[in-house]
Every structure is written in C-alpha cells, then in structure tokens.
Amino acid sequence: MTLDTNHCSGEQTLIKQSTTSLSSESRDFALRAFNLSKIFYNGSNLFQSSKSKSVVLNRININVEKNKIYALLGPSGCGKTTLLKCLLGLLKYEHGKVFINQDSLCHKRKNKVNLGELGYMPQETCLYSELTVGEIFFYFGKLYSMSSKEINLREQFLIGLLNLPDSKHLIANMSGGQARRTSLAISLLNRPKILILDEPTVGLDPMLRKKIWDFLDNLAHRDNTTILITTHYIEETRGADCLGFMREGQIIEENSPEFLIKKCNTQILEDIFYLICENQTKECSGSENFVSEELTEYQPSNKVSFDFDEIDENQNTSGESEKKFFISFNRLVANIYKDSLKCLRNKKLLIIQFLVPIIQITFFCLCIGRPVKNLPVGYVNNDNSSFNLSGKIIDEMDNEILNKIFYKNFDSGYQDLKLGKIWSLFVIDQNFGNDVLELYLKKENFKNLNNIVHVYMDNTNQQISLAIRNTLFESLKKVADKYITNDHRRWNDKYNISNFDNFYIFKFEQPVYGQREAVFTNFMAPGIALSVIFFISVASTASNFEFEKRVGLTERAHISGVRTIELLLSQLIVYSFLMTAQVFIILGLLFGFFKLPLKGSFVLLVGLLLSQGFCGLSYGLSLASIFYGEETVIQVTLASFYPILLMSGIIWPIEAQPTWLSNYISKLLPLTYATDSFRAILEKDWSIGNEKVFKGFLVTYAWTILFLIVFLVMFSHKSKFTNR
Numbered sequence: 001m002t003l004d005t006n007h008c009s010g011e012q013t014l015i016k017q018s019t020t021s022l023s024s025e026s027r028d029f030a031l032r033a034f035n036l037s038k039i040f041y042n043g044s045n046l047f048q049s050s051k052s053k054s055v056v057l058n059r060i061n062i063n064v065e066k067n068k069i070y071a072l073l074g075p076s077g078c079g080k081t082t083l084l085k086c087l088l089g090l091l092k093y094e095h096g097k098v099f100i101n102q103d104s105l106c107h108k109r110k111n112k113v114n115l116g117e118l119g120y121m122p123q124e125t126c127l128y129s130e131l132t133v134g135e136i137f138f139y140f141g142k143l144y145s146m147s148s149k150e151i152n153l154r155e156q157f158l159i160g161l162l163n164l165p166d167s168k169h170l171i172a173n174m175s176g177g178q179a180r181r182t183s184l185a186i187s188l189l190n191r192p193k194i195l196i197l198d199e200p201t202v203g204l205d206p207m208l209r210k211k212i213w214d215f216l217d218n219l220a221h222r223d224n225t226t227i228l229i230t231t232h233y234i235e236e237t238r239g240a241d242c243l244g245f246m247r248e249g250q251i252i253e254e255n256s257p258e259f260l261i262k263k264c265n266t267q268i269l270e271d272i273f274y275l276i277c278e279n280q281t282k283e284c285s286g287s288e289n290f291v292s293e294e295l296t297e298y299q300p301s302n303k304v305s306f307d308f309d310e311i312d313e314n315q316n317t318s319g320e321s322e323k324k325f326f327i328s329f330n331r332l333v334a335n336i337y338k339d340s341l342k343c344l345r346n347k348k349l350l351i352i353q354f355l356v357p358i359i360q361i362t363f364f365c366l367c368i369g370r371p372v373k374n375l376p377v378g379y380v381n382n383d384n385s386s387f388n389l390s391g392k393i394i395d396e397m398d399n400e401i402l403n404k405i406f407y408k409n410f411d412s413g414y415q416d417l418k419l420g421k422i423w424s425l426f427v428i429d430q431n432f433g434n435d436v437l438e439l440y441l442k443k444e445n446f447k448n449l450n451n452i453v454h455v456y457m458d459n460t461n462q463q464i465s466l467a468i469r470n471t472l473f474e475s476l477k478k479v480a481d482k483y484i485t486n487d488h489r490r491w492n493d494k495y496n497i498s499n500f501d502n503f504y505i506f507k508f509e510q511p512v513y514g515q516r517e518a519v520f521t522n523f524m525a526p527g528i529a530l531s532v533i534f535f536i537s538v539a540s541t542a543s544n545f546e547f548e549k550r551v552g553l554t555e556r557a558h559i560s561g562v563r564t565i566e567l568l569l570s571q572l573i574v575y576s577f578l579m580t581a582q583v584f585i586i587l588g589l590l591f592g593f594f595k596l597p598l599k600g601s602f603v604l605l606v607g608l609l610l611s612q613g614f615c616g617l618s619y620g621l622s623l624a625s626i627f628y629g630e631e632t633v634i635q636v637t638l639a640s641f642y643p644i645l646l647m648s649g650i651i652w653p654i655e656a657q658p659t660w661l662s663n664y665i666s667k668l669l670p671l672t673y674a675t676d677s678f679r680a681i682l683e684k685d686w687s688i689g690n691e692k693v694f695k696g697f698l699v700t701y702a703w704t705i706l707f708l709i710v711f712l713v714m715f716s717h718k719s720k721f722t723n724r
C-alpha cells in the first residue's frame with residue numbers, strides 16, 4: 001500500500017480539536033490502567049538455568065471512558081487478551097495500576113469487594129458442555145444472585161437477540177458460532193456496568209455481527225454500559241467511540257474513529273492501523289517521520305497523565321452493600337447444581353466411577369490370597385523299600401495344589417524343569433523308606449539319613465515355592481497322622497515304637513485374632529479398599545478441576561463472583577454422594593459377595609473409607625492447583641500411586657522396610673495408619689477409642705487439612721484462577 005503522508009498533514013486543525021475534545025479533564029473513566037507491565041516467564045527447557053522472559057505489556061496505559069465503546073485492536077499476539085486479563089485481575093502484573101471506576105483493583109481485591117459489576121466474555125467459549133442453554137443461564141444467573149424469574153426473562157431476550165438455540169439445547173451439541181453467541185449472552189446476563197468482550201464476533205456472519213454491534217451501541221449509549229471489546233474485524237469497529245491500537249505491548253494510538261479517519265484522510269480503518277504502525281516503526285528506528293510535523297507533535301491520548309490526587313485509594317465506589325459473606329449460599333447452591341448436572345450428564349464417566357471399585361475389588365478378591373492350584377511338579381521315585389514311605393508321601397500331596405507328573409528317570413524330569421514345564425522335581429533315593437524308619441526306631445537324628453528326597457525347585461516365584469514347600473510338609477504330616485498314628489498299635493507291636501508324637505514340636509493354639517490359617521486376602525483387603533477409594537477420588541477431582549481451570553471455566557466463574565472456597569465446597573459435596581455409593585459398593589463386595597470375615601463395626605469402616613475418600617479429593621485438588629494440564633496431573637497421580645501403595649504396608653508389612661524408610665516416610669503417608677486402623681476394626685473388633693484405630697482417622701484428617709490448605713493457598717494466590 002502507498003501511503004500519502006499529506007492525507008494526515010492536511011488535518012492539522014482537526015487533530016488539535018479532536019485531541020482537545022478527548023482530554024482527560026472532560027472525561028469520566030470506567031476502566032484505566034497506568035504503566036502496566038506484564039512479563040511471562042517461559043521455562044520450556046528443563047535444563048535451562050534461567051527462564052526466558054517475554055515482556056507482553058510494556059508500561060501500557062489505557063483509558064476506557066464510561067458508557068462508551070472502546071475497541072482494542074492489534075495483531076495477533078500483541079497482548080490484547082493479556083491486557084484484558086490484567087484489567088480483570090485474573091493475571092498478576094509486575095508493574096502499574098488498574099482502576100475500575102476510580103477504585104484501585106488492588107483495593108477491590110484486598111477488601112474482597114465483588115467484581116460482579118464486570119461482565120467478561122473470554123476468547124475461548126468457556127461453557128459447561130454438559131449443561132443446556134437454560135441450565136447455563138440459570139447457573140450464571142444464580143451466581144449473580146438473580147431471581148429465577150429475572151433469569152428467565154433475560155434468557156428469553158438474549159435467545160431472541162443472539163439467535164440462540166432453545167433453552168433445552170445441550171451446549172455440547174452446539175455449533176462453534178452458537179456456542180460463541182451463548183458465551184456472549186452469558187456475559188450480558190446480569191447487565192454489567194462494564195463489559196469486557198474478547199473477540200465476541202469471531203466466526204459470526206456479517207448480519208449477526210451487525211446485530212451485535214447495534215445491540216452494543218444501545219447498551220453503551222442508552223443503557224449506560226462501558227464496553228471494552230477486542231476484535232480482528234477492524235472495519236466493524238467504526239461503531240466504537242474509541243479505538244485503541246495496540247502493538248508490541250503498548251497502545252500506540254487511542255482515539256475516536258472519526259478523529260483517526262480525518263487524521264489519516266482515509267475511510268479504511270485497516271489503512272489507518274497500517275499507517276500508525278508504520279509511523280511507530282519509523283519513530284522507533286529513528287528514521288524521519290512520514291507523517292507531517294503536526295502529527296508528530298500530536299500527543300496520543302494514551303499519554304494522558306494520571307492525576308493520582310483524584311483517586312482516593314481508600315474510596316470504595318462499590319459501597320458497603322457489595323461486601324459479601326465469606327461463602328454465599330446462592331453461589332454455593334449454583335455450583336452444586338452445576339457440578340451435579342455435570343456429574344449426572346456424563347453417563348460414561350458416571351458408569352466408570354461405579355465400575356472402577358467393582359472391577360478393582362472383584363479382581364482383587366479373585367486373584368489375591370487364594371491358594372494356588374494345579375501346579376505341575378515332577379517326581380522320580382527310586383525308593384524300593386519294604387516300608388513304602390515315599391509312595392505314601394506322594395499320595396498325600398494335595399492333588400488340588402500339585403499336578404504330579406511321574407518321570408522314569410532324573411534326566412527327563414530335570415530337562416522339563418529347565419524348560420519350565422514343571423515347577424519342581426522330587427527325586428526319592430533308593431531305600432528311602434527303610435532308612436527313615438530305621439533312624440526313627442533308633443531314635444536317631446534325621447540329619448544322619450543317607451537316602452533322602454532331593455527337591456529341585458524353580459524358585460523364581462516366591463508364592464509358588466512357598467506353596468510347594470508347604471504341600472511337601474503337609475503331606476509328611478498327613479502321612480504321620482493317617483498311617484503311622486492309625487497303625488500305631490500294629491507298628492508299635494512290630495517295631496516297638498513307643499511315641500510318634502515327637503513329630504509335633506509346636507502346637508498352634510486357636511489364634512487370638514484372625515483365622516487359624518492366616519489369609520493373605522484378609523491382610524491386603526483393608527489397604528486395597530482404602531487405596532481404591534483414595535485414588536478414584538484423586539483422579540476424578542484432579543482431572544475435572546484442572547480441566548475447568550485450563551479451559552478458562554474457573555476464570556469465568558471467578559469473574560462472576562465465585563470464590564475458591566465455594567468451588568471447593570461444591571466439589572466436596574457433590575463428590576461425597578458419589579463416594580458414599582462407592583464405599584458401599586466396596587464394602588458390599590468384600591463382605592457381602594466375597595464373604596470376608598468382619599469382626600468389628602461396619603459403621604466405623606464406612607467412616608474410615610469416607611474420610612480416605614475426602615483425603616483423596618483434597619489431594620486431587622491440591623495437585624490440580626500445583627500442576628498445569630490434565631495430563632501432568634494424571635501423570636503425577638499415577639506416579640504417586642505405586643510409592644504410596646508400596647510404602648503404606650498394603651502389600652507387604654512395613655516392618656520389612658529399612659528403618660529410615662518405615663519410620664520417617666512410610667508411617668507418615670496418608671494410607672499407612674488408616675490401613676492398620678482398618679485391619680484392627682476388621683479382624684480385632686477394636687473401637688475408635690483404641691489408639692491404633694484413632695490414629696488412622698487422625699492422620700487421614702491431618703492430611704486432608706494439609707492438602708486443602710495447599711489447594712487454597714496455591715489456587716487463590718499463585719494461579720489466581722488463571723490457566724498458568
């Protein structure tokens with residue numbers, strides 16, 4: 001494009017007049033920023049010692065007049081959205097001040113004044129896809145404390161104005177344009193005094209764009225609303241009262257379209273923008289200005305100086321009436337309504353929430369702790385004694401546990417053992433039976449046996465090795481019980497055996513707690529039940545919360561007045577229903593279906609599982625507040641799953657761990673004492689008064705509180721509801 005510098009130079013008088021007409025004295029500002037700087041730190045490289053900085057706002061000034069439309073224009077990435085977020089208090093800025101209706105934003109935040117006077121339409125549509133049009137109006141309307149009737153009337157009006165689908169239409173089934181219009185409608189719902197719209201007309205047809213601009217015009221000039229709007233369609237901003245051209249983090253021009261048209265002597269706004277950019281580039285590079293001297297002298301209105309005396313820092317223009325209670329019942333109910341609908345509408349997720357405990361507990365009970373069966377083992381019996389002890393021992397080996405395979409010789413059996421076809425090979429020496437009997441009769445030590453049973457093991461599976469060893473000893477015991485003791489009299493006569501009871505050195509009496517045969521399932525079940533409820537809760541809250549944060553839903557709720565504590569309570573309340581159902585599923589399967597013995601209080605177990613569920617919820621929330629992106633949050637959840645499971649003594653006693661680990665780390669984990677507590681209730685019938693049981697609850701609550709504090713601190717201060 002060729003630029004005609006005379007176009008601008010010829011308008012000297014007009015420039016001066018317009019500049020004067022926009023001077024700060026005569027104007028009343030709704031929104032102002034002074035010297036605002038925003039830096040993003042991009043730590044993309046893990047091994048980079050210092051993070052790279054990018055200055056997105058560079059001591060920028062912006063002045064949005066009351067009841068006017070201010071269009072903020074600029075190339076993609078110049079910092080428009082960043083500026084809007086700083087003005088809304090969604091992003092921290094390094095330097096400068098923001099004033100809303102003469103009142104400092106810091107002051108508003110500090111005094112917890114409701115920022116609900118602001119309406120904000122984010123660049124992303126930011127809608128809950130599980131809700132219908134009517135429901136999303138109801139949700140945001142309730143956040144603004146509107147009555148149901150008011151919401152209804154406004155909804156009908158906005159549906160007509162913006163050509164929205166009917167109120168029963170699901171957001172998830174909307175086209176991109178419909179969703180964008182619905183998002184715009186939400187920002188208009190409570191008739192805010194200051195409306196900030198980030199590209200509201202993107203993707204809309206020209207007719208609808210015109211309709212929206214006409215509506216905005218009415219809103220500003222008839223209904224006294226201040227509008228700050230960004231758009232990529234420069235030509236549509238003709239209807240604005242003021243245009244702010246932004247480039248490289250600064251507003252390079254801020255004036256009315258009429259003034260700029262006259263100043264640059266062109267009707268095409270895009271040309272004007274191009275001209276001003278060119279001008280700025282030349283100014284920056286020190287080259288001669290293409291615009292006339294007069295234009296160079298012109299002081300853009302964004303350089304209007306701030307008169308801080310005008311601004312009373314302690315002044316609260318919003319009035320005392322806007323001070324709210326710490327938690328608003330209306331907003332809490334609105335959030336519970338929204339979270340419940342989200343939960344109920346997402347049928348697949350709901351089914352998964354119930355299926356996960358069913359699957360995990362069922363497979364745990366089916367796969368863990370049961371006796372192993374049908375293990376292939378081989379034997380070579382070379383024993384040719386008259387006292388057929390070897391045959392009796394082999395016969396007594398439990399056929400359910402061992403599948404005994406006879407081998408004619410050692411070599412063939414050993415080869416199968418090497419090939420992994422059998423787990424063990426027993427090779428019985430010649431004259432084994434007679435040897436045993438002889439020693440026994442002489443009351444000599446079995447250490448002196450010459451002929452024995454050689455056991456060759458594949459010892460790579462501890463549980464299988466233990467099962468084989470146990471079966472061998474059991475078979476020997478059975479032989480003693482069944483044959484020797486039964487034939488006691490006969491053999492006693494024949495061999496003069498006086499006492500066989502010295503086979504039995506130890507007698508295990510009825511155990512004080514637990515069953516005669518310790519069952520591994522009973523040992524592991526408490527930890528498994530607790531970890532299932534803990535980790536389902538972590539995963540569901542962490543990913544849901546992080547998703548809402550990432551896509552800007554939390555930001556939007558915040559601008560509508562929602563507080564962190566309300567979001568937190570709503571999540572805890574909605575998920576507690578889900579969790580209660582999960583707890584009953586888990587306990588029903590363990591005790592009802594798989595018949596685990598329950599000695600203690602069912603109510604205490606329900607209480608302990610629910611407490612662990614809440615601990616998991618708060619852990620999930622704290623992860624969502626610390627990390628960015630659902631993938632990262634899920635990865636961290638998974639990464640913490642095994643260490644917690646392994647260190648908490650769920651699978652293997654913590655007594656087996658090195659002392660430094662068990663005493664200083666494992667015992668402090670949220671699941672360790674809780675697992676012990678569960679075991680004590682389950683098998684020992686200990687009450688809450690018992691220290692072990694009490695500690696389980698205590699440590700669970702301590703962790704819950706700690707996680708919630710982390711969440712509240714991180715979410716409220718560090719991330720400030722923003723995506724990063």
Ligand SMILES: Nc1ncnc2c1ncn2[C@@H]1O[C@H](COP(=O)(O)OP(=O)(O)OP(=O)(O)O)[C@@H](O)[C@H]1O
Pocket residue numbers: 040041042054056074075076077078079080081082083123724
């Ligand atoms: N959270 C962030 N972390 C790091 N850099 C960011 C972040 N958000 C924005 N930026 C960078 O800041 C710059 C300005 O972004 P911004 O979204 O404000 O631009 P914009 O003018 O609104 O662009 P567009 O018109 O395309 O929406 C961009 O270079 C962007 O990459």
